[in-house]
Amino acid sequence: MNALSEIKSRFSSVLSEFVDDPTELLNMIRPAGDPKFGDYQANCAMPMGKRLGKSPREIAAELVNRVSLDDFCETVEIAGPGFINLTLKDDWIKQILTAALLDDRLAIAKVANPKTFVVDYSSPNVAKPMHVGHIRSTVIGDAISNVLRFVGHDAISDNHLGDWGTQFGMIIYGYKHFLDREAYRTAPVTELGRLYKHVRKLIDYHAAVAQLPEAEAKLAELKTTLAELVSREPSGDKKEDKQHNKQIKLLSDKIAEHAERIESLMDKVNEVKNTPDLKSQSERHSGINQAVLLETAALHEGDETNKKLWEEFLPYCRQDIQKMYERLGIKFDYELGESFYHEELANVVSDLEAKGFTKESDGAICVFLDHHDAPMIIQKRDGAYLYATTDLATIKYRIDHFNADACLYVVDHRQSEHFEKLFDVAKLWGYGDAELTHVAFGTVMGPDGKPYKTRSGDTVGLAGLLDEAESRALEITRNQNPDLPDQRHKEIATVIGIGGLKYADLSHNRGSDYEFNYDKMLALRGNTATYLQYSYARVQGILRKTEADVEAIRANPSAFEFELDIERQLAVKLIRFGEALDEVLVEYKPNFLCNYLFELSQLFAQFFDQCSVKDAGSESLKTSRLQLCVLTARTIKTGLGLLGIGVLDQM
RNA sequence: GCCCCGAUAGCUCAGCUGGAUAGAGCAAUUGACUUCUAAUCAAUAGGUCGCAGGUUCGAAUCCUGCUCGGGGUGCCA
Missing domain, CATH: 3.40.50.620 (HUPs)
Incomplete structure (x- = not known):
């Protein structure tokens, strides 16, 4: 059950009486931007007013009259230029929460037309x-x-x-010329990796040697051009001088870029030159670049030896x-x-x-x-x-x-x-x-705002990245909770380390570049996996301390009570999980789910602060709060699970 | 040259199929732990949403131009 789609479907038939295709107008029904406007708002009356030649407020009134929402909306108010503000009935919210408790899918409906x-x-x-x-x-x-x-x-x-x-051409070539049989027998993956890197090194060396003269000539040429440009007298024409300065800057950037490239080529050359073994091999395998291409081509053409090696x-x-x-x-x-x-x-x-x-x-x-x-x-x-x-x-x-x-x-x-x-x-x-x-x-x-590279300019290996995230996470959990046994710390470190890494990625809009930063991704506060995981662990703490029987609660839900406003806010957030999933799929953007889970966790933290479960005023209120806890935990666990991130009962 | 993407708080980023006073986290300042985990919460402060026009009842969001940055651009993937 999804409140937003329910509201839309109620509006749909009424809007159809005014326009041929109400889709666009239905998209103008959305969660309220501010809690004081209720839970949802329909903004469709304003554009309709123009089209139908009536005042938007008039249209809004007409819509409100015709749409049947009585069974689940408390108040329907017209505000400002013609906003229709909707507030859900508490009873209806409670009904959805109960359904979610009973259902393994948190009462999220499956799509009508699966693709x-x-x-x-x-x-x-x-x-x-x-x-x-x-x-x-x-x-x-x-x-x-x-x-x-x-x-x-x-x-x-x-x-x-x-x-x-081509990488197989490289390994095949490496296998044919540089194989360490013993190493291959005991640890084939490592040996193949070594062969790849070794051949790569020799190829890069020869390529660099071949490219250097041209690169240096180009650099010299650029420098000469720059010198000419700089020495030219200002013309006095503002526009022309501006253009002139721009060219100088562009050229300077280009020169810096070139110098950097030459430096990187030099590094590759020097590494081989300064290592006697590599140096002699580079001389013996002077045609390696071409040879590797031939090995690849042979593989593609079905050469038996190479095909067999590939297999x-x-x-x-x-x-x-x-x-x-x-x-x-x-x-x-x-x-x-x-x-x-x-x-x-x-x-x-x-x-x-x-x-x-x-x-x-x-x-x-x-x-x-x-x-x-x-x-x-x-x-x-x-x-x-x-x-x-x-x-x-x-x-x-x-x-x-x-x-x-x-x-x-x-x-x-x-x-x-x-x-x-x-x-x-x-x-x-x-x-x-x-x-x-x-x-x-x-x-x-990277921290410099350029693509994330190691100091030597290579791309950063994934294995090392995961290791680093986990080891930093280990240090954090040890500091944070010194009483836990070390084995437990290691388990926690894996979940928050990998989770933090994934979440940092998923919580950003996928289209933007983003800065990789261990400290931020593992931060204990803010929009991080750790914060969400901690919310989950806190719920588990409550369930432990109150000795709650989660299965019994789920199988036989009691009435919900909203004593404080935060309980209602948390409840409304809980029933919006499905909306968050829908948002993800509009443009395949997981960050909408991250946002949702973060907001849910923030509300839970407030709830935690304001509403004691253990010492609730009455048994019925306690049960109601326990139920909210159970739903919060299940929603976070399910949501993080969809993001590929795990949770912990204790951290 | 041509094409694509970006510019939002000191920092990292959301928000962009137009909606009500532009959000979060970090950093800063201040308060709250005999309490279900303070890995928390509450509060204060912080903005010409790159610039200039335009469309609209309404623009960070759409259109045009400009500035700055990134990426791509016939036989690599």
């Missing part, structure tokens, strides 16, 4: 260590899938692994990734990686060709699109396919095989142009009926 969603998220490159960039996709995608399922949709999570790329490596690589998902508590329904679509790529191209959508350009097979200057290239000049091709094959498979009504891609916002083109081509191709959505998210920034 099939395929949610594509996480999608790391197998054989490369997972890094900070993967958490957002993983955590947001998981939360969205969970919410979709909870409200009754069929959500299929699919981890589109990068398991067919041997893949389970080890997956095992490594799996460890990370276990720590994060994430599971996928499918993990159909790029390799799964390999056989289909030629068909994708030939089908699009047959349908006349392609055009050859500079030897590549392209699909040209309106609104985009550059075409989508689906086959390279050398005959190889691209990720665009794989993505098209994937859409076809998801729609044909899973009967997907919607495909969601939880991927970095930098790929938005790629997805625009991809979806355009998919529509041309005949897959336009399904909803195709790029659920984009921003970059994780």
Whole structure:
């Protein structure tokens, strides 16, 4: 039962008498912006007034007269220019609360028309260590899938692994030339990881050596240009001088950027040069960059040795990734990686060709699109396919095989142009009926406001990130509650460490970049997982101290009483859980659920402060408050659960 | 050059399908622990919502221009 949708449905028929499609007007019914205006407000009378040539207040009065709300709205008031303010009847609120107590789903109705969603998220490159960039996709995608399922949709999570790329060429090359057999036998995952990093290092070295002269020449050229610009006399024309200064600034920035790049290249060169082993290897493997590409190409063309090695490596690589998902508590329904679509790529191209959508350009097979200057290239000049091709094959498979009504891609916002083109081509191709959505998210920034990197400029590894979050959480819980046994501290640290990390991500609007900060994500106060988890633990404390029998309470609810206003406020918040879930799904934004849970927890903290359960004035009031406690705990637990975050009975 | 995104309190960020005095947390100041966990609560202070126009009964939200920042931009993913 959802108060907002109930109100909307009551208004719907009446509004239909005034307009053809009341959808827009119904969207103007919303939770009240201020408690003094009641619980909900309908703002539709103002725009109607204009359209119907009557005063908005007149319209409002007419609406109020005609809409039947008596059974669950206490007062219906017209205020200001024509706002209709609605206050729910306490009895109705209590009825919903009772239903929620009795129901395992907290009386959240399932959607009338369930759809099939395929949610594509996480999608790391197998054989490369997972890094900070993967958490957002993983955590947001998981939360969205969970919410979709909870409200009754069929959500299929699919981890589109990068398991067919150049990184395998690197490992294969490494295996053939640098393998430590003993290490491979005892710890294959570690050894494969070492091989990847080793080959990567040599490749980066050669690439850097090749790029340095050009980069330095470019830097010198930029510096000369800058010197010329600086030496030029001001013209006296204001606009021109401003333009001139702007160019100087732009150029200076560019020079700084270039210098930084050269420094990073130098680091890579020096590391190899200063390590005798690496130096001699780099000399012996001078053609490694090309050789790795050839190994990859051989794999793709079905070379037996390489195919066999790939089959041997893949389970080890997956095992490594799996460890990370276990720590994060994430599971996928499918993990159909790029390799799964390999056989289909030629068909994708030939089908699009047959349908006349392609055009050859500079030897590549392209699909040209309106609104985009550059075409989508689906086959390279050398005959190889691209990720665009794989993505098209994937859409076809998801729609044909899973009967997907919607495909969601939880991927970095930098790929938005790629997805625009991809979806355009998919529509041309005949897959336009399904909803195709790029659920984009921003970059994780470091304290300097730049993308989060280690001091040496590498991306931050995910494993280390989780370790750090947990160890900081451990320190916090030890300080906070020294009496608990250490084993308990470790359990708590895992739940609040991982929870804090996930929540920090989910509570921000996914579209924005956000600053990664351990202290903030693990802070004990404020909008953090810890605060919500603490609210839950406090409820459990009450239940323990009052020796409440939760099962009995749930099976046989008593009457609710609102003695203080905060009890009613908490109650109203509790019955709005479903609205929060609906909000999440409008634009696939989990931060709406975070907001809701935070506000719920804040209200509970006030309730906790003002309303003693143990020493309530009467037995009936005590039971009523216990019931509010039980519902609060269940809502927080369920809500955090949908976000992939755990709770603790004691912390 | 072209395309996309952003600019809200000292800091980190919500709010953006137009709604009533613009919110939260942190930091600052002040009060509340013999009490169901103070990992808490209450209170004070803090704003030209980048700038300038426009649409509207009403604009942080929509439109146009500008400034500043970030990202992307045919054979990587």
